[in-house]
Amino acid sequence: MEKMMEKKFPLDAKDYKLYEEVGEGVSASVYRALCVPFNEIVAIKVLDLEKCNNDLDGIRREVLTMSLIDHPNVLRAHCSFTTGHHLWVVMPYMAGGSCLHIIKSAHPDGFEEPVIATLLREVLNALVYLHGQGHIHRDVKAGNILIDTNGAVKLADFGVAACMFDTGDRQRSRNTFVGTPCWMAPEVMQQLHGYDFKADIWSLGITALELAHGHAPFSKYPPMKVLLMTLQNAPPGLDYERDKRFSKSFREIVAACLVKDPKKRPSSEKLLKHPFFKHARSYEYLSRTILDGLPPLGDRFRMLKAKEADFLVQNKSLYEDKEQLSQQEYIRGISAWNFNLEDLKNQAALIPDTDITNAEDQCMSPKQGAGLHDAFSPTERPSLDRPVPNSVGHMEDRLNDIHDLENSLAAFPMKPLRALKGCFDVCEDDSGAGSPCWKHAVQPEQFSQVQSSRKCKSQEVGRDDGESPGQSSSLTRSAIPGHKKLLSGSIMQDNVSSPKKVTGDGDREYMQPKYTSERNYSGPLQYRQKKDIINPTSGDDMSEGAVVQRKGRFKVTSADLSPRGPTNSFFGASSGGSTIPLSSSLTAVSILPSLQCILHQNSIQREEIMKLIKYVEQSGPTDFVEGGINDLLQVPPTTSREKELQSHVIQLQQSIGSLVEELQRQRLKNAQLEKKASALLKDEKT
Ligand SMILES: Nc1ncnc2c1ncn2[C@@H]1O[C@H](COP(=O)(O)OP(=O)(O)OP(=O)(O)O)[C@@H](O)[C@H]1O
Numbered sequence: 001m002e003k004m005m006e007k008k009f010p011l012d013a014k015d016y017k018l019y020e021e022v023g024e025g026v027s028a029s030v031y032r033a034l035c036v037p038f039n040e041i042v043a044i045k046v047l048d049l050e051k052c053n054n055d056l057d058g059i060r061r062e063v064l065t066m067s068l069i070d071h072p073n074v075l076r077a078h079c080s081f082t083t084g085h086h087l088w089v090v091m092p093y094m095a096g097g098s099c100l101h102i103i104k105s106a107h108p109d110g111f112e113e114p115v116i117a118t119l120l121r122e123v124l125n126a127l128v129y130l131h132g133q134g135h136i137h138r139d140v141k142a143g144n145i146l147i148d149t150n151g152a153v154k155l156a157d158f159g160v161a162a163c164m165f166d167t168g169d170r171q172r173s174r175n176t177f178v179g180t181p182c183w184m185a186p187e188v189m190q191q192l193h194g195y196d197f198k199a200d201i202w203s204l205g206i207t208a209l210e211l212a213h214g215h216a217p218f219s220k221y222p223p224m225k226v227l228l229m230t231l232q233n234a235p236p237g238l239d240y241e242r243d244k245r246f247s248k249s250f251r252e253i254v255a256a257c258l259v260k261d262p263k264k265r266p267s268s269e270k271l272l273k274h275p276f277f278k279h280a281r282s283y284e285y286l287s288r289t290i291l292d293g294l295p296p297l298g299d300r301f302r303m304l305k306a307k308e309a310d311f312l313v314q315n316k317s318l319y320e321d322k323e324q325l326s327q328q329e330y331i332r333g334i335s336a337w338n339f340n341l342e343d344l345k346n347q348a349a350l351i352p353d354t355d356i357t358n359a360e361d362q363c364m365s366p367k368q369g370a371g372l373h374d375a376f377s378p379t380e381r382p383s384l385d386r387p388v389p390n391s392v393g394h395m396e397d398r399l400n401d402i403h404d405l406e407n408s409l410a411a412f413p414m415k416p417l418r419a420l421k422g423c424f425d426v427c428e429d430d431s432g433a434g435s436p437c438w439k440h441a442v443q444p445e446q447f448s449q450v451q452s453s454r455k456c457k458s459q460e461v462g463r464d465d466g467e468s469p470g471q472s473s474s475l476t477r478s479a480i481p482g483h484k485k486l487l488s489g490s491i492m493q494d495n496v497s498s499p500k501k502v503t504g505d506g507d508r509e510y511m512q513p514k515y516t517s518e519r520n521y522s523g524p525l526q527y528r529q530k531k532d533i534i535n536p537t538s539g540d541d542m543s544e545g546a547v548v549q550r551k552g553r554f555k556v557t558s559a560d561l562s563p564r565g566p567t568n569s570f571f572g573a574s575s576g577g578s579t580i581p582l583s584s585s586l587t588a589v590s591i592l593p594s595l596q597c598i599l600h601q602n603s604i605q606r607e608e609i610m611k612l613i614k615y616v617e618q619s620g621p622t623d624f625v626e627g628g629i630n631d632l633l634q635v636p637p638t639t640s641r642e643k644e645l646q647s648h649v650i651q652l653q654q655s656i657g658s659l660v661e662e663l664q665r666q667r668l669k670n671a672q673l674e675k676k677a678s679a680l681l682k683d684e685k686t
Pocket residue numbers: 022023024025026027028030043045075091092093094095097098101143144146156157159333334335336524
């Protein structure tokens with residue numbers, strides 16, 4: 001009844017006036033706006049659907065979740081609709097902006113404890129609600145904690161939320177690698193047993209440190225190091241010496257959240273009862289303490305952007321190096337992670353040993369960490385992260401790091417580097433089309449499918465009036481289309497010689513007018529285990545022959561929430577489960593096509609292995625492959641051709657390994673299926 005009385009926000013862009021930009025994320029820009037019929041200020045998140053070409057599920061999920069939730073601490077969408085190729089999500093305007101914005105503008109060293117207690121209490125209230133409703137937020141961080149002028153706090157950004165009660169295919173969304181690396185719980189990285197709402201508790205602990213120090217732990221390190229450190233080191237925490245200003249109870253809750261074993265982490269409800277929250281104050285206190293005196297959000301946002309642009313100009317040479325550009329994006333807390341394999345390998349060697357030691361020390365017990373240099377703002381000491389190109393042992397270091405990472409992630413059903421290389425093959429099949437993996441960007445019709453499904457579920461979704469935002473609002477025509485955003489999308493290799501290459505990368509023009517990044521920045525990171533392996537049409541794409549050709553970039557996509565075709569539902573096992581058809585009502589006849597597919601796939605792979613072997617043989621003597629390769633890789637390359645060949649060899653080596661393992665896995669599956677098929681046939685006969 002109450003719901004029926006709710007205001008219905010108009011679903012037409014003409015009814016809104018867009019004012020200044022107040023925020024931007026990986027996939028969207030957020031504007032202050034006026035809802036003309038209600039004369040009410042709102043925030044409108046504008047997503048360019050042409051640039052979110054692989055993340056429609058994520059968008060759909062965010063919009064749906066945002067429209068269904070109902071809690072004072074959770075940001076709820078008023079409505080959403082498409083206009084031209086943009087999706088507009090209309091929501092309450094949170095004039096204080098995000099905690100990250102406030103930190104960056106006025107509290108670079110973090111907030112005082114009562115402020116942190118107040119913020120965390122509100123976020124915990126949101127989490128108690130969300131977890132009770134079966135949602136895992138999966139991206140809790142200061143950038144997603146929004147504050148209103150009166151000090152009210154809301155948790156935002158459901159782009160990567162998942163539902164814990166999902167079953168079957170939908171549950172795979174909980175077996176994905178989602179979030180922002182620094183805030184990501186170890187079990188989310190590990191993917192051993194999936195994860196649950198306790199992943200949010202870990203992120204909350206990291207957020208607590210972020211609010212206390214002004215930045216998240218490990219934020220100065222490249223993603224690969226963050227993975228390593230999160231998995232291998234003792235959890236980060238408050239330091240006895242450096243963090244003397246904080247109370248014991250604050251240290252306790254941080255420690256309670258940052259326990260590696262999720263079972264040992266308290267629930268949000270339990271945490272809320274911790275004495276630490278006795279330090280929490282009122283909204284009015286928050287508003288007075290952290291908002292008073294701040295310029296309007298739009299001005300702050302502009303200033304921060306200008307600061308970044310200045311920094312970029314001042315460090316021009318530094319940012320000619322794309323690694324650093326990526327690193328800077330990442331440091332800024334954007335839910336993005338560059339998944340270029342080569343870059344990751346390079347990044348593994350970015351940090352000098354001394355620096356790693358320090359980082360490790362910081363993660364030791366607080367006492368051990370005492371006396372270390374203060375964590376610094378990354379923008380203050382960027383040179384630390386500079387790569388040392390071609391330094392002696394550089395390649396060796398990279399390989400060692402990769403090796404370490406693989407060991408750390410031994411629990412991955414597939415080794416992470418292979419996962420990076422071959423298993424991020426998620427794409428349009430997310431929308432249920434069952435299409436092959438290296439398919440192109442989503443076409444407008446595909447969005448309309450999403451849209452119509454959204455329409456079925458929610459009346460709040462409006463129509464596509466075919467207008468550009470510029471035509472239908474006060475925003476200038478160039479304001480949105482010209483403002484290229486970074487992509488969210490499937491992890492797909494780019495820069496490939498394959499004709500199926502994915503295109504359409506966005507880049508941050510304002511930051512790098514001259515040094516345009518070629519990267520695909522992802523949306524919140526999502527790792528999906530390899531799937532669709534029996535899809536014969538995708539054989540080409542998955543073949544190592546193809547991989548050898550690809551110098552990969554990866555894009556990241558939203559978790560799959562959509563129903564899958566019959567093939568996938570039979571063989572969801574490719575992502576780690578059983579390969580045996582689940583339904584006992586299945587007949588042998590229904591399995592046969594799938595068996596044939598597997599056989600077909602096997603033969604394709606066999607062929608590819610043969611091709612690879614031939615290729616390697618042609619490239620050099622056999623013992624090069626068998627024994628001498630490591631020696632060879634340790635010789636620093638002198639010419640760029642040598643470098644190219646060296647990386648080619650590494651790729652080949654990895655590809656062969658992957659293929660052999662894949663082949664073995666397929667054989668095993670084949671045998672299991674054959675067994676099952678004959679059992680079923682037998683059953684049928686009797
Ligand atoms: N309702 C709002 N009122 C005021 N500012 C907002 C609002 N929603 C978002 N913002 C600002 O815009 C920024 C980006 O929004 P949002 O996080 O939703 O985008 P995103 O693309 O999902 O970002 P990411 O995934 O990188 O966190 C936020 O960090 C915040 O500063």
